[in-house]
Amino acid sequence: MRDPYNAFCIHTDARLQGAPSGPLQGLTFAAKDLFDVAGHVTGGGNPDWLAKHGPAARTAPAVQNLVDAGATMVGKTHTDELSRGIFGENAHYGTPTNPKAPGRVPGGSSSGSAAAVAGALVDFALGTDTGGSVRVPASFCGLYGIRPSHGRLPLDGVIPQAPSFDTIGWFAREPGLLARIGEVLLGIDVSRARRPRRLVVADDAFAIAEPATAAALRPWVERIGRMVGQTETRSVSSEKLATWLQHQSAFQGREAWGTFGEWVDRNNPRFSFEVADNFLRGKSIDDAAFEAARVFRAARRAEVAAWLGADTVVALPTTPFPAPIAGQPRSVMWSLRVPVITLTCIAGTLGAPQVNLPLAKVDDLPVGLSLLGAPGADDVLLGLAQAVS
Amino acid sequence: MRDPYNAFCIHTDARLQGAPSGPLQGLTFAAKDLFDVAGHVTGGGNPDWLAKHGPAARTAPAVQNLVDAGATMVGKTHTDELSRGIFGENAHYGTPTNPKAPGRVPGGSSSGSAAAVAGALVDFALGTDTGGSVRVPASFCGLYGIRPSHGRLPLDGVIPQAPSFDTIGWFAREPGLLARIGEVLLGIDVSRARRPRRLVVADDAFAIAEPATAAALRPWVERIGRMVGQTETRSVSSEKLATWLQHQSAFQGREAWGTFGEWVDRNNPRFSFEVADNFLRGKSIDDAAFEAARVFRAARRAEVAAWLGADTVVALPTTPFPAPIAGQPRSVMWSLRVPVITLTCIAGTLGAPQVNLPLAKVDDLPVGLSLLGAPGADDVLLGLAQAVS
Numbered sequence: 102m103r104d105p106y107n108a109f110c111i112h113t114d115a116r117l118q119g120a121p122s123g124p125l126q127g128l129t130f131a132a133k134d135l136f137d138v139a140g141h142v143t144g145g146g147n148p149d150w151l152a153k154h155g156p157a158a159r160t161a162p163a164v165q166n167l168v169d170a171g172a173t174m175v176g177k178t179h180t181d182e183l184s185r186g187i188f189g190e191n192a193h194y195g196t197p198t199n200p201k202a203p204g205r206v207p208g209g210s211s212s213g214s215a216a217a218v219a220g221a222l223v224d225f226a227l228g229t230d231t232g233g234s235v236r237v238p239a240s241f242c243g244l245y246g247i248r249p250s251h252g253r254l255p256l257d258g259v260i261p262q263a264p265s266f267d268t269i270g271w272f273a274r275e276p277g278l279l280a281r282i283g284e285v286l287l288g289i290d291v292s293r294a295r296r297p298r299r300l301v302v303a304d305d306a307f308a309i310a311e312p313a314t315a316a317a318l319r320p321w322v323e324r325i326g327r328m329v330g331q332t333e334t335r336s337v338s339s340e341k342l343a344t345w346l347q348h349q350s351a352f353q354g355r356e357a358w359g360t361f362g363e364w365v366d367r368n369n370p371r372f373s374f375e376v377a378d379n380f381l382r383g384k385s386i387d388d389a390a391f392e393a394a395r396v397f398r399a400a401r402r403a404e405v406a407a408w409l410g411a412d413t414v415v416a417l418p419t420t421p422f423p424a425p426i427a428g429q430p431r432s433v434m435w436s437l438r439v440p441v442i443t444l445t446c447i448a449g450t451l452g453a454p455q456v457n458l459p460l461a462k463v464d465d466l467p468v469g470l471s472l473l474g475a476p477g478a479d480d481v482l483l484g485l486a487q488a489v490s
Numbered sequence: 491m492r493d494p495y496n497a498f499c500i501h502t503d504a505r506l507q508g509a510p511s512g513p514l515q516g517l518t519f520a521a522k523d524l525f526d527v528a529g530h531v532t533g534g535g536n537p538d539w540l541a542k543h544g545p546a547a548r549t550a551p552a553v554q555n556l557v558d559a560g561a562t563m564v565g566k567t568h569t570d571e572l573s574r575g576i577f578g579e580n581a582h583y584g585t586p587t588n589p590k591a592p593g594r595v596p597g598g599s600s601s602g603s604a605a606a607v608a609g610a611l612v613d614f615a616l617g618t619d620t621g622g623s624v625r626v627p628a629s630f631c632g633l634y635g636i637r638p639s640h641g642r643l644p645l646d647g648v649i650p651q652a653p654s655f656d657t658i659g660w661f662a663r664e665p666g667l668l669a670r671i672g673e674v675l676l677g678i679d680v681s682r683a684r685r686p687r688r689l690v691v692a693d694d695a696f697a698i699a700e701p702a703t704a705a706a707l708r709p710w711v712e713r714i715g716r717m718v719g720q721t722e723t724r725s726v727s728s729e730k731l732a733t734w735l736q737h738q739s740a741f742q743g744r745e746a747w748g749t750f751g752e753w754v755d756r757n758n759p760r761f762s763f764e765v766a767d768n769f770l771r772g773k774s775i776d777d778a779a780f781e782a783a784r785v786f787r788a789a790r791r792a793e794v795a796a797w798l799g800a801d802t803v804v805a806l807p808t809t810p811f812p813a814p815i816a817g818q819p820r821s822v823m824w825s826l827r828v829p830v831i832t833l834t835c836i837a838g839t840l841g842a843p844q845v846n847l848p849l850a851k852v853d854d855l856p857v858g859l860s861l862l863g864a865p866g867a868d869d870v871l872l873g874l875a876q877a878v879s
Contacts, residue, residue: 149581192538192760366819369762371581374754377766430755 102176106198106207108217109176110134112151115141117164119173124281126171128224131217133210134177135184135229136161137258145260146180146210148193149370161258163227163269163286170285175223178213182376183361184229184262186210187237187438187445188425192373196427201243202466205424208238211270215242218272225273225282231262232353233445235270236471239457241424243467245279245486246272250476251452254286263356266349266449276490279456280483287479291487294480299413300329303473305336306417306447309440314422317461318470322416325472325489329414337415338404342443345401349446352394354383375431401450406475409453414485415473418444419457423466448473456482458489491565495587495596497606498565499523501540504530506553508562513670515560517613520606522599523566524573524618525550526647534649535569535599537582538759550647552616552658552675559674564612567602571765572750573618573651575599576626576827576834577814581762585816590632591855594813597627600659604631607661614662614671620651621742622834624659625860628846630813632856634668634875635661639865640841643675652745655738655838665879668845669872676868680876683869688802689718692862694725695806695836698829703811706850707859711805714861714878718803726804727793731832734790738835741783743772764820790839795864798842803874804862807833808846812855837862845871847878 102109109131115138119126134144137157144151160168168174179197181189189212190196199207200220207216211228215238218226228235230248239246247270254269261267269286273279280291302322307315326332338345358380364370365380372380409415421440448455453476457469474482491498498520504527508515523533526546533540549557557563568586570578578601579585588596589609596605600617604627607615617624619637628635636659643658650656658675662668669680691711696704715721727734747769753759754769761769798804810829837844842865846858863871 190758192758365763366821369579369581369764369820371760371762372766373758373760374766374769375758377761377763378770380763381767381770431758432755 104222106200106216106220106222107195108178108197108213108220108222110144110179112144113141113177115174115177117160117168117174119171120169123169123171124285125167128172129175130167130172131176131178131214131223131226132164132174133180133214133228135180135260136164136177136227138164138177143260145183146191146194147182147370147372149368150183153368157258159258163254166285167282178217178226180212181210182372183260184210184231184234185357185376185379187233187441188434189238190427199242199424202241202424204426205466206241206427208241208424210234211238215239215244215272218244218274225271225278228270228272229259230268230270231266232349232442232449235272236419236445236455236457237441239272239459240419240469241467243459244272244274244457245276245459246270246457247279247283247483248448248455249287249479250454253479261360263353263360265356266353276486280487283479283483289480291480291483294484295411297329297412297414297481297485299331299333300326301413301415302332302334303337303415303417304334305338305342306444309342309443310418310421313463314418314468317463317468318418321460321470325416328488337447338401340401342447345450346443346446348394348397349450351386351390352398354379355386355391358383398450402452405451409475411475411478411481413475414482417447417471417473419469419471420444423463423468452476454479454482456486458486493611495589495605495609495611496584497567497586497602497609497611499533499568501533502530502566504563504566506549506557506563508560509558512558512560513674514556517561518564519556519561520565520567520603520612520615521553521563522569522603522617524569524649525553525566525616527553527563527566532649534572535580535583536571536759536761538757539572542757546647548647552643555674556671567606567615569601570599571761572649573599573620573623574746574765574768576622576830577823578627579816588631588813591630591813593815594855595630595816597630597813599623600627604628604633604661607633607663614660614667617659617661618648619657619659620655621738621831621838624661625808625834625844625846626830628661628848629808629858630856632848633661633663633846634665634848635659635846636668636672636872637837637844638676638868639843642868650749652742652749654745655742665875669876672868672872678869680869680872683873684800686718686801686803686870686874688720688722689715690802690804691721691723692726692804692806693723694727694731695833698731698832699807699810702852703807703857706852706857707807710849710859714805717877726836727790729790731836734839735832735835737783737786738839740775740779741787743768744775744780747772787839791841794840798864800864800867800870802864803871806836806860806862808858808860809833812852812857841865843868843871845875847875
């Protein structure tokens with residue numbers, strides 16, 4: 102397969118022919134290399150993981166359901182190592198090219214899936230989103246992308262990271278296809294989804310975006326507000342989003358070490374320095390910090406549930422800026438990472454669904470507007486995304 | 491070249507023909523891949539370091555001096571990544587085999603040099619010793635090995651690690667050759683070295699060794715004591731050696747981050763998890779801890795100088811046990827690492843020379859006795875090593 106964007110893994114020729122009929126008949130897709138395909142090793146973006154694991158016994162249900170619905174899986178795509186990363190830079194396999202922002206990172210960790218869809222190598226692609234790994238590349242690559250409600254889709258056959266945050270998500274170039282995939286995977290009927298009646302503009306989230314990005318998104322927020330009817334500006338939380346991030350990082354990092362720590366200890370794998378740093382931060386989280394993060398998360402869920410019902414959607418910037426320039430020093434990328442994951446940690450903390458709409462550009466670089474709904478309101482978001490676009 | 495021990499780097503065919511005459515005429519040697527050879531890239535045990543650096547402009551003086559003395563350099567040898575490691579395990583290039591203890595680590599970071607000499611692929615080899623990187627593999631591989639006095643040999647053309655601890659050292663199978671190399675490199679005449687008159691048996695150091703190792707070394711200590719004349723048992727220090735280690739680790743780690751931090755930041759290189767962990771520990775050392783380590787080191791130097799004159803040598807176990815089994819989990823190796831570097835940090839803290847004598851075995855595995863002298867007493871140690879053996 103031609104792959105001008107370094108989107109696809111070359112360690113596997115996994116391919117699954119779509120069923121001859123079904124709602125996705127004739128479409129092609131790619132799956133992030135965290136998804137199992139029977140008979141192939143799932144590489145997880147790390148060569149030592151690849152070398153130390155055998156072929157998968159069965160195909161992940163999410164992949165199989167898409168194939169059964171008629172879509173053909175044409176390959177597996179690059180990911181940040183073991184899904185640890187937000188910019189899509191992989192020290193082992195190279196960083197996929199951002200087809201919509203040359204010289205910029207694609208976003209990650211579902212970097213190859215985003216590049217493959219943005220570059221029109223496939224019609225859609227599966228990713229995963231633990232801390233922003235579908236939403237960020239969707240924003241940076243100008244794609245529709247969804248992180249569904251946590252727990253809505255089982256993660257069987259997918260390399261986990263932090264189970265209480267892990268979700269399966271997907272990318273498409275059109276909101277109609279994004280919704281059709283949702284219908285297949287989530288068993289919903291988007292055409293029958295209720296229309297929200299209230300739009301909340303999250304001013305604490307918008308305050309994190311760079312002014313140019315906030316300004317580029319603003320007209321779309323107003324347009325959606327008019328469609329929905331009622332617009333209200335408020336903060337997501339009485340707590341600073343920086344505090345949300347602090348607890349989410351502790352929670353996710355500790356869970357990720359729980360997932361991978363024993364394997365790492367046994368195998369002393371090669372990671373990029375930043376990925377090792379990430380793991381070690383998670384390893385260092387003590388019981389008290391972990392428990393505090395649990396308590397904080399429960400409190401935020403209760404706080405937000407009080408005003409975020411099924412009739413409400415929240416508008417927020419998906420990322421605070423468009424894709425950064427690739428290849429910058431770690432210290433620079435680390436400082437850019439903080440505001441990015443401050444925004445994405447909102448849905449992660451809440452277990453809420455979030456859809457990126459690729460509506461805006463800043464200096465000709467894509468940057469997305471997000472709609473976030475109450476947990477379970479995936480269909481509401483997918484329906485509104487179609488109506489807006 | 492035949493290399494049954496995975497001792498040699500394959501990225502370079504560096505070879506330097508020895509001068510037709512000289513004190514080392516006809517001998518062969520290898521150099522750890524931290525030493526520059528003109529026209530070849532110095533790899534440092536890390537493929538990203540190798541890829542990001544160009545060929546050396548000139549040959550390290552230590553290498554050149556040996557070549558000028560008649561020895562032929564036949565190749566460059568594996569090292570722990572950027573000399574960060576004590577067991578010789580390299581996640582990128584594989585761990586050199588310990589020719590004298592199959593299935594066990596060779597020790598590091600001068601792992602390939604030790605394996606090449608122990609396996610008789612060369613007559614001798616150059617290594618470096620910052621925190622034990624010659625002494626530990628000498629003990630584990632049953633070799634004579636020396637860490638000279640700090641500052642005695644300039645480190646031009648050698649990748650540094652922690653400059654106030656870095657030294658160039660070497661391995662040989664015979665004490666006579668160890669001394670001859672010292673004569674070439676250090677400009678000394680070992681035959682004219684003074685004989686020490688007092689042997690100090692370091693009981694705080696022996697207390698760290700496993701009983702079987704201490705027992706295996708004890709007859710040699712007694713024999714050396716009889717040769718020297720006067721034997722005295724005492725502690726190296728009024729401070730616990732565990733405290734020495736704590737300060738030495740802070741000092742060395744911070745210096746190592748000073749050496750490599752900017753390059754690491756710029757390149758996000760791939761390291762084994764443990765090497766990344768090591769670097770991050772160094773990065774985390776704050777100014778206060780660094781200053782405390784400086785003060786502690788100065789106090790220990792003064793404390794020991796009060797009783798360790800040029801007429802005295804100290805006997806201590808080089809390592810607390812023979813070579814551990816290779817391939818164990820990181821957590822196991824980490825716990826084994828602590829007593830190893832507690833012993834080696836003594837000479838490092840003092841800037842003192844130390845020679846390993848491969849005199850004992852435990853369960854048929856080599857384990858070495860060390861002689862440590864006052865800074866500058868390299869000739870004394872090399873002379874005594876010859877007399878003992």
